[in-house]
Amino acid sequence: MTGGVALISGWRLDALLERASHWQTVQEQMRLRHIGYHLAINGLSDNWAGAAAEEAYTLADHTLDRTISIVATASQLVTHTREAHAQLESGRQAVLDAVQRAESRGFRVHDDGSTEATAERLTVAAASPRPDAAFNRLQEEAQRWSEVVGYALSHLVEVDREMAEQLRQVCRDLLLVGADRSGAFDPSVPDSPEDRRRWWESLSPWERGDLALRRPDLLGSLDGLPTDVRDKANRARIDGLHRFWSDILAEHRSTLAELDARDPGGVDGPVTMAARQEVLDAIARADTRLRDLDAVREALVGDDRYLMHLDTDTGAQTRAAVAIGNPDVADHVSVTTGGITTTVNGSLVGMVGEADHLRQEAISQLRAADRESERVAVIAWLGYDAPQIADGGPGVVDIISRDSAERGAVDLNGFFRGLDAANGERDAHVGAFGHSYGSLTTSLALQHDPGHGVDNAVFYGSPGVGTNIFTSSPITEQLGVDAVHDMTGPHDPVAQIPWFGVNPAGIPGVEQLSTDPSITPDGISRDGADQHSDYARPADNGHLRTSGYNLAAILADTGNEVPQRRPGPQP
Amino acid sequence: MPSESRWSPRTTGGVDVLTVDPAALLGAAEAAEATCRSTTAAIGDSAPVVDRVPGAETARACDEIEADVGRAIARSTSDIGRWTRAARESVAAYAQADDAAERGIRGGRS
Numbered sequence: 001m002t003g004g005v006a007l008i009s010g011w012r013l014d015a016l017l018e019r020a021s022h023w024q025t026v027q028e029q030m031r032l033r034h035i036g037y038h039l040a041i042n043g044l045s046d047n048w049a050g051a052a053a054e055e056a057y058t059l060a061d062h063t064l065d066r067t068i069s070i071v072a073t074a075s076q077l078v079t080h081t082r083e084a085h086a087q088l089e090s091g092r093q094a095v096l097d098a099v100q101r102a103e104s105r106g107f108r109v110h111d112d113g114s115t116e117a118t119a120e121r122l123t124v125a126a127a128s129p130r131p132d133a134a135f136n137r138l139q140e141e142a143q144r145w146s147e148v149v150g151y152a153l154s155h156l157v158e159v160d161r162e163m164a165e166q167l168r169q170v171c172r173d174l175l176l177v178g179a180d181r182s183g184a185f186d187p188s189v190p191d192s193p194e195d196r197r198r199w200w201e202s203l204s205p206w207e208r209g210d211l212a213l214r215r216p217d218l219l220g221s222l223d224g225l226p227t228d229v230r231d232k233a234n235r236a237r238i239d240g241l242h243r244f245w246s247d248i249l250a251e252h253r254s255t256l257a258e259l260d261a262r263d264p265g266g267v268d269g270p271v272t273m274a275a276r277q278e279v280l281d282a283i284a285r286a287d288t289r290l291r292d293l294d295a296v297r298e299a300l301v302g303d304d305r306y307l308m309h310l311d312t313d314t315g316a317q318t319r320a321a322v323a324i325g326n327p328d329v330a331d332h333v334s335v336t337t338g339g340i341t342t343t344v345n346g347s348l349v350g351m352v353g354e355a356d357h358l359r360q361e362a363i364s365q366l367r368a369a370d371r372e373s374e375r376v377a378v379i380a381w382l383g384y385d386a387p388q389i390a391d392g393g394p395g396v397v398d399i400i401s402r403d404s405a406e407r408g409a410v411d412l413n414g415f416f417r418g419l420d421a422a423n424g425e426r427d428a429h430v431g432a433f434g435h436s437y438g439s440l441t442t443s444l445a446l447q448h449d450p451g452h453g454v455d456n457a458v459f460y461g462s463p464g465v466g467t468n469i470f471t472s473s474p475i476t477e478q479l480g481v482d483a484v485h486d487m488t489g490p491h492d493p494v495a496q497i498p499w500f501g502v503n504p505a506g507i508p509g510v511e512q513l514s515t516d517p518s519i520t521p522d523g524i525s526r527d528g529a530d531q532h533s534d535y536a537r538p539a540d541n542g543h544l545r546t547s548g549y550n551l552a553a554i555l556a557d558t559g560n561e562v563p564q565r566r567p568g569p570q571p
Numbered sequence: 572m573p574s575e576s577r578w579s580p581r582t583t584g585g586v587d588v589l590t591v592d593p594a595a596l597l598g599a600a601e602a603a604e605a606t607c608r609s610t611t612a613a614i615g616d617s618a619p620v621v622d623r624v625p626g627a628e629t630a631r632a633c634d635e636i637e638a639d640v641g642r643a644i645a646r647s648t649s650d651i652g653r654w655t656r657a658a659r660e661s662v663a664a665y666a667q668a669d670d671a672a673e674r675g676i677r678g679g680r681s
Contacts, residue, residue, distance in 0.1 A: 016630075029610040029611075040603040059653070084629050160629050
């Protein structure tokens with residue numbers, strides 16, 4: 001706030017109530033628009049199908065999302081603006097009351113709140129029997145009134161600042177999802193992770209702070225930026241996103257109630273069951289986003305954890321990546337990519353738990369090799385829409401398609417390059433670990449752009465990795481890595497079906513590692529990996545299985561990995 | 572932020588021609604346009620707060636946010652407008668394709 005007593009006394013705070021009323025209109029009208037657009041396109045799927053129709057439905061879905069986000073935001077703005085009016089009016093009145101009381105006692109209040117005795121009071125003091133003492137008392141009283149008015153002013157400044165921040169936070173939530181950012185701060189971020197690192201380093205502390213405040217959504221998703229910057233930005237968004245999706249959920253429930261009220265039958269009237277189902281789907285999606293955010297919070301409980309990616313908006317599913325240990329300062333880094341049916345709410349906590357075991361085992365192996373100064377970071381990456389099997393959702397057809405992997409590969413490649421850029425001169429030893437369908441995503445990511453900085457690839461439980469074994473170039477060259485390993489459990493059904501090319505074990509140049517029970521070089525008796533989900537999970541005895549031990553050996557680059565002795569799957 | 576839709580009449584294919592009901596599509600476009608027009612008119616404008624509450628950070632925030640909300644509404648309006656235009660263009664494209672197919676069939680018969 002700028003200005004003093006004179007400015008405050010002239011405030012017409014009813015302007016805030018008018019604005020709240022305007023946003024109330026926005027809320028009501030955009031809700032009508034949401035319902036009207038919903039009804040307009042409702043039922044079209046019975047009469048229109050094909051590629052153009054699919055694009056049209058996608059655009060309509062995005063538009064409906066944006067519209068409902070405006071409804072939710074306007075609703076919050078109404079509440080906060082009315083509260084701001086009440087708070088500012090109270091604070092303003094406190095200032096004016098203090099001024100009035102001071103003036104009624106013969107003091108003059110300056111614009112900045114400082115107070116002095118009026119000429120009349122000074123004249124009376126001069127005429128008193130002990131003028132010096134009277135002047136001193138006047139001085140002390142003036143000082144007290146200065147403090148009273150000053151306190152009221154500073155309280156008003158604080159209230160003003162808080163109310164403004166609350167309103168801006170609401171709007172940041174609006175900007176987070178689906179809204180237009182044109183006209184907002186444009187930091188002109190370079191495209192490549194390598195350039196982004198240089199760009200970030202070129203910014204002044206003020207520019208960095210300003211971006212962190214205004215655009216945490218941008219910073220959190222930028223591959224190439226320091227991990228702690230991304231982590232802070234992403235963590236700062238969790239509460240806002242939670243509020244946002246809670247509001248979206250509430251708004252969709254209101255829409256459903258309105259649709260039901262208009263057409264309780266739902267079959268013969270203007271609102272068909274299809275329209276109702278769309279709203280139910282939107283409710284389910286918002287509910288899933290909230291559970292995703294809860295899972296992210298849970299995954300971050302523990303020391304030295306970093307939220308490297310968080311996106312509840314772009315894809316069909318929430319996307320997230322959590323690191324244990326800071327990869328920017330690590331000597332050994334692994335990125336594990338989940339496969340079929342993985343989701344943030346269903347898989348992230350488990351993947352981070354497995355990553356923790358992996359890291360501890362890698363540290364143990366380094367310690368045993370007298371290399372305990374070397375640092376280890378492990379990352380669980382769910383940065384793409386892994387195929388799902390769900391009622392009414394994508395089915396087997398999607399799982400046997402490469403589409404999800406191809407789309408995810410581009411982002412995973414960028415993530416690898418971002419790690420390499422942020423790790424800088426340290427040039428960490430990086431392992432790309434792909435489980436199940438995640439092995440295809442990992443392989444395609446490594447093939448997408450050779451500048452990924454990954455040293456080793458490990459595929460396990462793989463249904464094929466989309467490489468061409470008939471080409472003359474070796475697999476390491478195709479993937480741009482130093483070594484490629486595979487682990488295939490004897491009873492893993494997913495790895496027995498060559499959906500995306502031959503099992504990696506059948507590709508020349510791929511080193512097959514053991515999944516059998518074994519006594520590893522550290523003398524520990526370890527279980528084998530029998531089922532599709534066993535590879536990275538600790539066994540009932542609390543120790544990682546042979547396969548998990550192998551992953552740690554590759555991660556720490558200790559050379560301890562246990563080779564497979566039985567024949568693997570044939571091409 | 573969701574990526575922009577690539578939808579345009581050019582993406583229409585033979586399958587669409589067989590599965591579209593032009594009347595339903597036109598009806599949807601008109602209804603969408605009507606709801607967009609009426610809600611935009613009802614929202615109207617709001618006078619700046621900062622003129623009546625000078626020096627207050629809250630007033631400045633209110634006006635900044637109003638600009639953001641206005642842009643978000645304009646984006647929604649623009650998206651629906653794009654949708655309705657493309658729907659109408661698609662109906663025209665379908666009609667042309669239908670005519671061409673009919674001419675082709677007649678040509679084959681003769």
